[in-house]
Amino acid sequence: MLLSALKTNDEIFRFPPTFLPEKPMWNHFAEAWLLAPFDQYLFNSIFTATCIVLIQVFNSALIAYAFTQLQFRGRNLLFAIVLLTYMLPTAVTYVPSYVLLADWGMLDTYQGLILSNAVSVFGIFLFRQSFLQLPKEMMEAAKVDGAGHWKILWTIIFPLTKPMFITFALISFVQNYNSYLWPSLIMTSEEKQLITTGLRQFFIQEGAYGIQWPLIMAASSFAVIPLLVLFAVAQKWFISGINDQGVKG
Structure with a gap:
């Protein structure tokens, strides 16, 4: 993608292909x-994805705590219903x-997009x-x-499972940052478009439906770079969270 952004149209479609421009x-x-x-576009995507992640992490932790630490009638049935929705x-x-949003x-x-993604069944299951x-x-x-309960969750459980919190936050952020279909249905103003829908508009208008491929590749790079930076920063905890689940599960 980065190399194609540095090439001309002729170089991109040249055969045999060349690696460097x-x-x-x-x-x-x-x-x-x-x-x-x-x-x-980038601000909209990062802002909404961050808000969604914070809300999902918070309520997923609370719900998972209730399913694991509280005893109440119908607990297993309720959890099964939650999984069925997934x-x-x-x-x-x-x-x-x-x-509902209408x-x-x-x-x-922004509120509609964030509210409609406020709950993650995957997060509840993972936590x-x-x-x-x-x-x-330890809990007893x-x-x-x-x-x-509040102190147990955030001063005992959270420090012990921090890699899993970060792993889910990273997965959720990438998922919501890359979301396309649902935002394209409810977000119509250009100033509120996410990077995914903004790229589509760029492909149609400035990219002339695939004629200006170097510009399309350059625009696509703008969308990818934040995710690469995020993973570079969080990969230590992400890998730790995955390994913990693999060993203990």
Whole structure:
């Protein structure tokens, strides 16, 4: 992608292909950046994905704690119902979700996009499995010492499962950052477009439906770079979280 952004159209489609451009066209990045509001697209994607991740991590931890540490009638049945919702194809939820957001006046708003992604069944399942691996004696000892549920969750369970929190946060961020179909249905204003829908507009307008491939590759690079930086920063905890699940599970 990066190398193609530095080539001309002829070099991209040359046969046999060349790996490096004869003369790097660095101006393609500046030209693509100026042709569309990529700074706004990136802000929209990063802002909404970050808000969604924070909410999902918070409520997934609370729900998983309830399923693992609280005893109440119908707990297993309720968890089974939660898992059943995960088996639904995402597309079948679009129409009822769209109708609800329309009734609440939240179409084409950040609040609507964030609220409609506020719960992650995968996060609930992942946290529950992680919490089940912790020794029950530790929780019982904390309760004997007078610790409440809130303190147990955030001062005992969270430090012990921090890699799993970071792993889920990274997975959720990438998923919501890359989300395309649902945002394209509810976000119509150009200033509120995410980077995924913004790239589509760029492909149609400035990319002339695939005629200006160097500019399209340069624009695509803008979308990929934040994810590469994020993974480079968080890979230590991400790999640790995956290894923990592989050894203990």
